[in-house]
Amino acid sequence: MWYPNTIPRVLQRLYPQLLWSIATQEKVLYLTFDDGPTPDVTKWVLDSLDQWNAKGTFFCIGDNVHSYKCIYDEILNRGHQTGNHTQLHLNGWKTDTNTYIEGVLLCAEVIKSTLFRPPYGRMTRRQRKALLELDYKIVMWDVLSGDFDESITGEKCAQSVIKYARSGSIVVFHDSVKAFPRLQVALPIVLEHFTALGYRFEALPL
Numbered sequence: 001m002w003y004p005n006t007i008p009r010v011l012q013r014l015y016p017q018l019l020w021s022i023a024t025q026e027k028v029l030y031l032t033f034d035d036g037p038t039p040d041v042t043k044w045v046l047d048s049l050d051q052w053n054a055k056g057t058f059f060c061i062g063d064n065v066h067s068y069k070c071i072y073d074e075i076l077n078r079g080h081q082t083g084n085h086t087q088l089h090l091n092g093w094k095t096d097t098n099t100y101i102e103g104v105l106l107c108a109e110v111i112k113s114t115l116f117r118p119p120y121g122r123m124t125r126r127q128r129k130a131l132l133e134l135d136y137k138i139v140m141w142d143v144l145s146g147d148f149d150e151s152i153t154g155e156k157c158a159q160s161v162i163k164y165a166r167s168g169s170i171v172v173f174h175d176s177v178k179a180f181p182r183l184q185v186a187l188p189i190v191l192e193h194f195t196a197l198g199y200r201f202e203a204l205p206l
């Protein structure tokens with residue numbers, strides 16, 4: 001499986017309607033966590049973020065919010081931001097636009113947020129246009145930790161983030177069972193490394 005750990009700015013500029021990073025000179029990073037809420041894993045992330053006085057953004061799957069509403073509420077109660085990741089983690093390339101938008105709107109019944117991240121980063125031009133018309137802010141990323149990749153170590157995930165993240169970067173992690181072995185190693189390293197360099201971690205603005 002090949003994937004880029006960072007998205008070149010030239011590619012980002014081809015899609016200016018999408019949010020790839022936040023323009024700032026300040027030492028601030030935007031950590032994002034996809035695919036939760038997940039029992040134990042999300043709680044562990046929340047505790048880790050608290051330890052470093054960090055805030056993050058959680059792109060949740062609507063179906064998981066229904067199953068684990070208490071965990072979802074705790075994300076918000078502890079001062080983090082949430083965003084829509086569709087009801088059932090739809091792959092836009094394999095889903096017609098009407099079904100895709102239905103999946104977003106169903107998810108929106110439980111996740112009150114203008115932030116949206118397409119599962120797998122995949123969506124068609126029509127889906128993108130429909131979401132922008134609904135006033136969603138479509139959030140991509142400029143740094144992938146690769147924590148979903150079972151062929152690499154957590155240390156490697158942390159090193160990718162350390163190598164590519166800079167002021168205003170949007171970094172992707174997953175609070176999922178599959179990613180947890182790597183997340184558990186990578187997240188504390190990233191939090192410690194960037195805190196020592198004077199960075200802070202903020203939730204994405206709505």
Ligand SMILES: [Zn+2]
Pocket residue numbers: 034035085089118119120
């Ligand atoms: Zn996802």
